[in-house]
Amino acid sequence: MTKSKSFLQNWIKPFIFGSSKEGNNEEDLERIAAQEQKIFTFVTLVAATKDFHPNHKLGEGGFGPVYKGKLDDGREIAVKKLSHSSNQGKKEFINEAQLLARVQHRNVVNLLGYCTHGVEKLLVYEYVSNESLDKLLFKSNGRENLEWKRRFDIITGTARGLLYLHEDSHNCIIHRDIKASNILLDDKWVPKIADFGMARLFPEDETHVNTRVAGTNGYMAPEYVMHGHLSVKADVFSFGVLVLELISGQRNSAFNFQVDAQNLLDWAYKLYKKGRSLEIMDPTLATSAATEQVAMCIQIGLLCTQGDPRLRPTMRRVVVILSKKPGNMEEPTRPGIPGSRYRRRQGSAALSSTTGTSGLSDSHTSSYYTNSASATTSATPGLDRLGKRPMQS
Numbered sequence: 001m002t003k004s005k006s007f008l009q010n011w012i013k014p015f016i017f018g019s020s021k022e023g024n025n026e027e028d029l030e031r032i033a034a035q036e037q038k039i040f041t042f043v044t045l046v047a048a049t050k051d052f053h054p055n056h057k058l059g060e061g062g063f064g065p066v067y068k069g070k071l072d073d074g075r076e077i078a079v080k081k082l083s084h085s086s087n088q089g090k091k092e093f094i095n096e097a098q099l100l101a102r103v104q105h106r107n108v109v110n111l112l113g114y115c116t117h118g119v120e121k122l123l124v125y126e127y128v129s130n131e132s133l134d135k136l137l138f139k140s141n142g143r144e145n146l147e148w149k150r151r152f153d154i155i156t157g158t159a160r161g162l163l164y165l166h167e168d169s170h171n172c173i174i175h176r177d178i179k180a181s182n183i184l185l186d187d188k189w190v191p192k193i194a195d196f197g198m199a200r201l202f203p204e205d206e207t208h209v210n211t212r213v214a215g216t217n218g219y220m221a222p223e224y225v226m227h228g229h230l231s232v233k234a235d236v237f238s239f240g241v242l243v244l245e246l247i248s249g250q251r252n253s254a255f256n257f258q259v260d261a262q263n264l265l266d267w268a269y270k271l272y273k274k275g276r277s278l279e280i281m282d283p284t285l286a287t288s289a290a291t292e293q294v295a296m297c298i299q300i301g302l303l304c305t306q307g308d309p310r311l312r313p314t315m316r317r318v319v320v321i322l323s324k325k326p327g328n329m330e331e332p333t334r335p336g337i338p339g340s341r342y343r344r345r346q347g348s349a350a351l352s353s354t355t356g357t358s359g360l361s362d363s364h365t366s367s368y369y370t371n372s373a374s375a376t377t378s379a380t381p382g383l384d385r386l387g388k389r390p391m392q393s
C-alpha cells in the first residue's frame, strides 16, 4: 500500500465508521497526515481564512461553503468545508478527496491537503483566481473577456484534462459532472477541471458499468440518463455540450426556444446540415474568431454529442483533432437528447419524462436516443435545486 493511500484510508475512517472504539484514531490521523506533509492544522486554516469570514466566502457547493485563504508563505488557497448536516455531502466529499489524491495534471485542480478537527473536515486546494467558466460565459459583461483564442485554449485544456483522467492517470476516472461551473480558470486562463464529488473510478477491463445516475441537467448523455449506462463516452458527451456552449455563449439547459430547435445541440446540428453552423457563434466573437477553427470546434461538439455513444470520439481522438489544422473529420450523426428530461418508452418511439432514479441494472447497447420531433419536456422530479440528481451509490 502506498503512503498516500494509507493516509487517505485513515483520514476517511471517521467519516465511514464514526468515532473509533479503539480510541486514539484522531491522534493516529494527525501523525500519519503529518508524515505525508499534506496536513493543514485547523489553526492554520482559521488564520488563512480570517476565521472563515463571510467576506472570504467564494461560494457554496453541494457539500458546503468554499473560502478563499492566504497561507503565511503567501500561497493562496481555497478551503472546502464539509457542512455537518449532509450525509450526501459526506460521501461526495470523501470521494473527491480519494480521487483527487491520485491525480496531478495542469488541467485538473490541485488538491494541496486536508484537515480534520473534531467534527470539521476540510479540503485545501490551490486557489484558482479567475472564477468558474459559467460566471464569465453566461454573463454579457463577462463574455467579453473570452475572446476566441481564450475559448479555444479552454476547449483544448479541458480536452487534455479529460484525456488524462480517462487514459493517463493511474486509473480511468470518469468525472460525471463536466460543465461550465466545474471548469475553473487560473490567472493565465488555464482551465482546471474541478469538483470530483461524483467522479467514479472505472474498472480497466470493462467498457461500461451500470450505475445510479448523478449529474447536471443539460449535460448528461442519454444512455446514462435512461439506463445508468456509464462509460467514458458520458464525459465525452458533456464535453461536447460544453464546447457548443463556449462557442454560442448559450446555456444548453436554458436554451432560447425562439429558434426552431429543441435545444442547443439540435440547433447546431440543423444549421450544420445546412452548411451554416457558424450562425450559432456568440456575436461577441465576431472580431476575434478564426472561423475555420470555430467551424472545426462546432463539428467536434457535434461529434461528441451524437446519440450513439459508440460513434462519439474518445478524448484522445478529440485532442488529436484539436492539435491539427482544420481538416477531414467524420460527419456527425444526430445529437442525443441531453439532460435528464426525456425517456423513451420500451418498444415505442414516443418520448416521455423520466421519474426519480435511473439506476437501472439492465444495459441497452443497441439502441440510442436522438433528438426527434416527438420529444416532450417536463420538469424532472428527483433533481436538486441546482438541477442535479443526487448520487445514490
Ligand SMILES: Nc1ncnc2c1ncn2[C@@H]1O[C@H](COP(=O)(O)OP(=O)(O)OP(=O)(O)O)[C@@H](O)[C@H]1O
Binding pocket: 058, 059, 060, 061, 062, 063, 064, 065, 066, 078, 080, 109, 125, 126, 127, 128, 129, 131, 132, 181, 182, 184, 194, 195, 197, 386
Ligand atoms: N480551487 C478553487 N479556487 C477558486 N474558487 C474555487 C475553487 N474551488 C471552488 N471554488 C469556487 O467555490 C464555489 C463552490 O464550489 P464547489 O465546487 O464546492 O461547488 P459548485 O461546483 O459551485 O457546485 P456543486 O458542488 O453543486 O457542483 C464555486 O463558485 C467555485 O467557483
